[in-house]
Amino acid sequence: MSNDDQDADIRIDRIRVRGGIGAAIVIVVLVGAMTLDLPGLRIPVLAGILGGVIVGVALIAWHWR
Numbered sequence: 001m002s003n004d005d006q007d008a009d010i011r012i013d014r015i016r017v018r019g020g021i022g023a024a025i026v027i028v029v030l031v032g033a034m035t036l037d038l039p040g041l042r043i044p045v046l047a048g049i050l051g052g053v054i055v056g057v058a059l060i061a062w063h064w065r
Helices: 004-010 020-037 039-064
Strands: none
Touching: 020 039
């Protein structure tokens, strides 16, 4: 593989996710409204959020070492 081919490769770890604070607020409002209206989903949603935070922190820590 030449240098030109390597530069053309798309790497998932180099893709930036942009959305800003507006997108974060919309997501929080929608998830909050869903959990208030559907009490049966409260525990799975909270477990998913907690699991996502733990995985995110672990990935960040792993990337920094």
